[in-house]
Amino acid sequence: MTIGDRAAWLMLLGAAGIPAALVWDFSWESTIGVERFFAPPHSATYLAIALATSGALVLLSDATRTRAAGVRLGPWRAPLGAWLVLWGALAFVTSVLFDRWWQSGYGLAAGIWHPPQILKAIAFFAVTLGVWLCWLPRQARTSGALAFAVSGGIVLALISVVTLPASFANLQHSAFFFQLGCATYPVVLVALATAGRLRFAASTGALAALLLQLALVWILPLVPGAPEVGPIYNPRDHLLPPPFPLLLVLPALALDALLRVFPGRGERSLGLPRALEAGLSFSAIFVLAQWVFAGFLLTASADGWFFAGGGRHWPFFLRIDPSARAAFWHAPADELTLARAALVALLGVLAASAGLLLGAGMKRVRR
Amino acid sequence: MRALCAGALVALLLPLTARAHVGSPNVFFEGRAGTNAVGVVIRPPLTLPGVAQIDVRVADATRVTVQAVFVDALAEAAPAPTPATAVAGDAQLWSAAVWLLRRGSYGVEISVESPRGSGTVAIPLQAAALARPVMPPALGGLLLALGALLVVWATWLVAVASGSRGGALAALAVLGAAVYGGNLRWRTMDQTFSNALYRPLPVQAAVESGAERQLLRLAPVASGAPESTWETLVTDHGKLMHLFLIRENGLDVFAHLHPVRRDGRMFEGVLPPLPAGSYELYAELTHESGSSQTLIAKVALPEPAGAARDALQPGESDGWCRSGVALAASSPEPSALDFDDAWHLGRVSSARESPLMGGGRMVFETAGPLVADREVSLRFSAFARDGEPEVLEPYMGMLGHAVVRRSDGSVFTHLHPVGTVSMAAAELLARRAGSTEPMPTLAPGAAREVVFPYAFPRAGEYRIWVQVRTRASGGVLTGVFDVHVGGV
Numbered sequence: 062m063t064i065g066d067r068a069a070w071l072m073l074l075g076a077a078g079i080p081a082a083l084v085w086d087f088s089w090e091s092t093i094g095v096e097r098f099f100a101p102p103h104s105a106t107y108l109a110i111a112l113a114t115s116g117a118l119v120l121l122s123d124a125t126r127t128r129a130a131g132v133r134l135g136p137w138r139a140p141l142g143a144w145l146v147l148w149g150a151l152a153f154v155t156s157v158l159f160d161r162w163w164q165s166g167y168g169l170a171a172g173i174w175h176p177p178q179i180l181k182a183i184a185f186f187a188v189t190l191g192v193w194l195c196w197l198p199r200q201a202r203t204s205g206a207l208a209f210a211v212s213g214g215i216v217l218a219l220i221s222v223v224t225l226p227a228s229f230a231n232l233q234h235s236a237f238f239f240q241l242g243c244a245t246y247p248v249v250l251v252a253l254a255t256a257g258r259l260r261f262a263a264s265t266g267a268l269a270a271l272l273l274q275l276a277l278v279w280i281l282p283l284v285p286g287a288p289e290v291g292p293i294y295n296p297r298d299h300l301l302p303p304p305f306p307l308l309l310v311l312p313a314l315a316l317d318a319l320l321r322v323f324p325g326r327g328e329r330s331l332g333l334p335r336a337l338e339a340g341l342s343f344s345a346i347f348v349l350a351q352w353v354f355a356g357f358l359l360t361a362s363a364d365g366w367f368f369a370g371g372g373r374h375w376p377f378f379l380r381i382d383p384s385a386r387a388a389f390w391h392a393p394a395d396e397l398t399l400a401r402a403a404l405v406a407l408l409g410v411l412a413a414s415a416g417l418l419l420g421a422g423m424k425r426v427r428r
Numbered sequence: 429m430r431a432l433c434a435g436a437l438v439a440l441l442l443p444l445t446a447r448a449h450v451g452s453p454n455v456f457f458e459g460r461a462g463t464n465a466v467g468v469v470i471r472p473p474l475t476l477p478g479v480a481q482i483d484v485r486v487a488d489a490t491r492v493t494v495q496a497v498f499v500d501a502l503a504e505a506a507p508a509p510t511p512a513t514a515v516a517g518d519a520q521l522w523s524a525a526v527w528l529l530r531r532g533s534y535g536v537e538i539s540v541e542s543p544r545g546s547g548t549v550a551i552p553l554q555a556a557a558l559a560r561p562v563m564p565p566a567l568g569g570l571l572l573a574l575g576a577l578l579v580v581w582a583t584w585l586v587a588v589a590s591g592s593r594g595g596a597l598a599a600l601a602v603l604g605a606a607v608y609g610g611n612l613r614w615r616t617m618d619q620t621f622s623n624a625l626y627r628p629l630p631v632q633a634a635v636e637s638g639a640e641r642q643l644l645r646l647a648p649v650a651s652g653a654p655e656s657t658w659e660t661l662v663t664d665h666g667k668l669m670h671l672f673l674i675r676e677n678g679l680d681v682f683a684h685l686h687p688v689r690r691d692g693r694m695f696e697g698v699l700p701p702l703p704a705g706s707y708e709l710y711a712e713l714t715h716e717s718g719s720s721q722t723l724i725a726k727v728a729l730p731e732p733a734g735a736a737r738d739a740l741q742p743g744e745s746d747g748w749c750r751s752g753v754a755l756a757a758s759s760p761e762p763s764a765l766d767f768d769d770a771w772h773l774g775r776v777s778s779a780r781e782s783p784l785m786g787g788g789r790m791v792f793e794t795a796g797p798l799v800a801d802r803e804v805s806l807r808f809s810a811f812a813r814d815g816e817p818e819v820l821e822p823y824m825g826m827l828g829h830a831v832v833r834r835s836d837g838s839v840f841t842h843l844h845p846v847g848t849v850s851m852a853a854a855e856l857l858a859r860r861a862g863s864t865e866p867m868p869t870l871a872p873g874a875a876r877e878v879v880f881p882y883a884f885p886r887a888g889e890y891r892i893w894v895q896v897r898t899r900a901s902g903g904v905l906t907g908v909f910d911v912h913v914g915g916v
Contacts, residue, residue: 095527096477132588141589148581155574158567166561168475170531171621176610287508290477290527292501378529380501422589 065123066202069195072116072146073212076192078109079185080218081273084303087225088281091301091376094290096164110153113188117146120195142194149187156181182223189216197256197423206258207265213253214269217309220245221274229304230370233355234389236401239348242307243409247343248416250313254320255420262321267313274306278369288377295375302369308354312346336417340410348397348405359387449722449848450628450710451839452832453558455551456803456847456881461540462547464489467881468538468847469803475557477529484512484522484538491541492522497550499533499718499857509539528555531624533718535857550860552718552853556626560618579603633709633725635699642699642732644687646671646711646723659692660716664852665824667768669695670842671711672831673702673727681705682893682906683771684829700771701732710840714852722840768824770895770904782894782907787813790894790907793877798913800887806830806843806880808894808907817876823897823904825851828878835889843880887915 086102097103121139124131131138139147159177167175193216196209221228224241232238254263281300288297319338357363357370364371372387397405455470467485472478482494493509512524528534535550563571579600586599629648636643646669648657661668667686675681687697695711711723774783782790793807808828810818820827830843841848878896894907 094477094529134584141585144585144588148578148585151574151581152578155571155578158574159571162561162563162567166475166563167617167621168473168477168557170475170557170624171617174613175617176614179610179613289507289510290529291496291507292498292505292529293507294501294505 062203065120065129066199068116068119068123069192069199069208070116071119072113072192072195073208073215075109075112075114075116076189076212076215077273078105078112079189080215080222081277082106082109083185083219083222084225084274084277085281085300087222088277088300088303089286091378092286092288092297092299094288094377098161110150110184110188113146113192114150117143117150117191117195121147140195140198142191142197145191145194146188147191149184149191152180152184152187156184185219186216189219194423200258206262210253210257210259210262210265211269213249213257213262214266214273216249217246217266217270218273220249221270221306225304228307230355230358231372231385231388231390233351233358234397235392235395236397236405237395239344239351239397239405240401240408242347242351243340243344243405244412246307246309246312246347247316247340247409247412248419250309250316250343251320251339251413251416252420252423254313254316255417256423260321261314261317263313263316264310267309271306271308271310274303278302278305279366282366282369292380293377294380295377297377301376302374305358305363305368305370307347308350309347311350312343315342315346333414336410336414339417340413341406343413344406344409347409348402355389359389361387449841450724450837451834452841452848452885453626454883454885455536455553455849456843456883457549457551457849458846458881459549460547461486461538461549463545464540464542464547466538466540466549468536468549468551469881469883470536470551470553472553472555472558473528474559474561476531476555477527479525480528480536480553480555482512482524482526482536482538483515484524484540485520486522486540486542487520488544489520489522489540489542491539492524493539494524494526495537495539496526496528496553497535497537498529499535499860506537509537528553531556533853535718535860550854550857552720552849552857554626554719557621557624558626560622560625575607579607628710628722628724631709631711631723631725633727635727635729637730642729644671644685644697644699644727646687646695646709646725647693657692658689658695658713661689662714662716662852662856664712664714664720664850665826667766667824669711669713671695671697671709672842673707673709673729673771674833675703675705675707676726677705679833679891681707681771681773682831682908683769684831684895684904685769685771686766687711688766697769698765699729699732700765700769702729702771703773704729704731708837712842712850714850714856716856718853718856720850720853768904770906772893772906772908774908779910779912782909784810784905784907786901786905788818788898788905790896790905792892792907792909792911798884798911800884800913800915802916803881803883806882806892807877808879808896809877810896810898810905810907812898812900818896818898818900820875820878821897821899821902823895827875828880828894828896830880830895831893832882832884833891834886835891839885839888839890841882843882845879845881847881884913887913889913 082102082105085105089100089102120143121137124138132141132144156177160181163175163177193212196205196212199205200209227238227241250263253266259265282302284300285298286300316339319342358368359372361371364373375381453472457468459466464486469483471481473480484492492512494512495506495509497506510524510526512522515521515523532555534553534555536553537548537550539548540546582603583596583599587596632647632649634645668689669687671685671687673683681702683700683702685697687695690696707727707729709725709727713721780792784790788811790808790810793809794804798804812818823829826844828845832843833840884890890911890913892909892911895904897904
């Protein structure tokens with residue numbers, strides 16, 4: 062294994078740590094509730110970024126020293142993905158500096174999705190995308206194709222984390238949930254299916270995201286923790302399990318089948334028919350799977366360590382009516398009507414088109 | 429991530445409440461936790477969530493804990509008590525940091541264990557964002573430089589990835605739009621934040637002049653906010669409202685009045701004979717929720733009518749104090765004043781000594797310079813014309829009342845010997861906690877000195893009005909002092 066391979070594995074570890082640390086942070090804040098700079102999940106985030114950045118620096122050093130093929134900047138050379146990771150690291154540092162000031166001055170009183178938080182999310186995506194790109198030309202190496210699919214899965218997991226507040230099981234009959242899912246996940250899944258060397262690259266990526274999040278659903282509730290700030294509307298003595306992950310594996314299997322396993326006319330060209338097939342397939346299966354599965358998650362049968370459902374697990378600070386805990390929340394303007402379902406499908410097709418473009422672009426990137 | 433989750437269900441947040449006083453957010457309390465005498469200072473955070481710093485002064489304590497209980501939630505909704513740590517170098521001082529999550533009324537419960545026994549006292553605290561943040565220039569410059577670097581770097585990356593100049597230009601356009609959008613979002617959020625900052629509530633004040641008396645009417649400015657109606661108030665020192673009038677330009681007239689509630693949207697009170705002029709109006713209320721509220725207004729008073737006009741004695745060189753109880757015995761003046769209404773005319777003659785009506789004087793006994801943000805006991809004594817110390821009687825359950833105002837009006841607070849807390853809110857908290865102990869009001873015995881715990885929030889020039897009821901006069905006497913508060 063070359064030094065570059067080791068660096069790429071280190072970067073993969075760091076990238077996997079990002080969504081894991083963010084979910085841990087969600088659980089920590091939902092259980093303990095106080096914001097400390099060096100709280101364990103925060104430290105884990107810093108460590109994850111540091112690992113990915115270290116790997117990128119090793120790649121830069123190695124490529125510069127060996128004059129390997131790569132993107133040049135002055136005397137330095139590095140793969141495009143490594144440059145993107147380094148950009149993400151700088152964006153992360155900037156966002157942390159900005160966010161510390163913001164939190165001390167505005168707290169949450171100014172609302173959420175404030176500028177430093179947006180910058181931080183962009184930084185996380187830059188790092189994970191950079192790692193994904195770094196594995197693109199390494200797919201021929203031992204386990205390289207698997208690592209490429211897994212690193213794509215990490216991007217899927219990051220999307221899940223960022224959209225988590227809209228993804229509670231109670232919201233999984235609402236149009237916005239499906240619109241959000243269909244506008245985002247197909248980009249990564251279709252790119253995986255297009256640019257991955259594995260026959261089931263998209264499914265493997267979705268499975269990796271599922272397993273990563275499942276591990277957190279099962280492990281975090283084992284850690285003791287209690288709220289340190291009131292009011293406590295939902296008492297807790299262990300960390301809150303995050304919501305059960307989405308069943309992206311099912312539409313991913315369909316995408317793999319469509320784009321790789323049964324390509325029909327061989328290596329199909331980019332175009333509307335292909336985007337239509339992929340986008341509509343994803344949308345239909347995603348909506349159907351989550352519609353049915355969310356119903357199950359809200360039943361008493363899901364109230365156990367495996368699914369952590371049944372409407373029983375809530376952040377301590379959320380004042381929520383008992384009758385709303387295991388029910389679907391229907392905002393009148395957000396019911397899945399036929400027109401909104403059409404928008405879901407349209408977003409799925411657009412996202413699949415973006416995924417096809419990304420996948421094609423990835424295939425061209427060989428450095 | 430909590431931010432994300434909170435935002436998803438922001439509609440579930442509780443109604444907003446407000447804080448009493450103007451520009452003086454720290455809470456001071458002198459009282460008892462069981463058998464232990466305690467002095468407590470609470471410095472609330474500037475925004476929420478945030479940390480409140482709590483200092484407890486108590487003798488011989490073996491353990492002190494602090495717990496912040498959100499008033500609108502059940503008692504079991506409070507986190508476990510936080511142990512306070514003894515401050516090195518001061519055997520009586522304990523310190524703790526407690527997190528506050530959201531805007532609203534909290535009860536800060538101080539529990540003390542000592543050889544004398546254990547006890548708990550709950551101190552009301554209104555949690556709210558207090559000030560708009562200002563970014564230090566050095567940090568702003570650093571972030572600007574990092575931002576510029578990120579934009580250049582990202583543009584280069586896109587140019588490399590796309591292999592075209594068009595890609596770079598497109599990236600630059602997208603980044604420019606992103607920076608513009610981010611800035612716009614920041615401004616919008618800052619405006620939202622600024623709008624939600626604690627501010628005293630403006631009210632409408634109007635004077636109706638009759639043949640023999642003037643009526644002052646207060647009504648809320650229509651806002652739809654839950655605290656803008658006055659249906660659910662509790663009494664503080666036996667009154668639903670404490671109202672202060674201070675004449676602008678000289679601050680030479682001061683009145684402490686107690687209008688009565690006519691309905692849920694109006695208070696009304698008879699005005700004493702005050703000279704004409706433009707007045708600042710401050711009023712204090714406590715709601716059933718435990719939240720206290722300061723109302724502000726400006727009101728122009730005309731010359732008093734009828735016999736009341738004759739009651740004015742312009743030209744008096746010393747302080748001229750009257751009160752409702754004194755008027756009750758000499759009636760051609762306005763009737764229906766509250767028994768505890770009191771007012772004062774006259775200029776300050778000294779920073780240390782203030783003349784009192786009847787030839788007496790009040791002395792500011794606190795030695796040493798006053799320093800901003802440093803706890804101090806403001807001590808005052810009253811002396812009769814013959815120089816003998818006056819014996820102080822309860823005035824609305826307290827040994828005295830003081831009003832502190834910074835010269836620019838940015839600070840206004842109403843102090844009692846138990847501190848800055850609303851006694852009504854403190855009693856509500858005690859009842860919720862099931863306590864049957866009466867709240868501390870007046871020290872037993874014949875007091876000859878009144879002491880107010882306080883820390884001036886900022887350096888500057890302050891005027892202090894101190895009101896006491898003396899046994900000899902039977903009425904309320906007001907001393908007025910101008911003090912200088914230095915910087916730290």
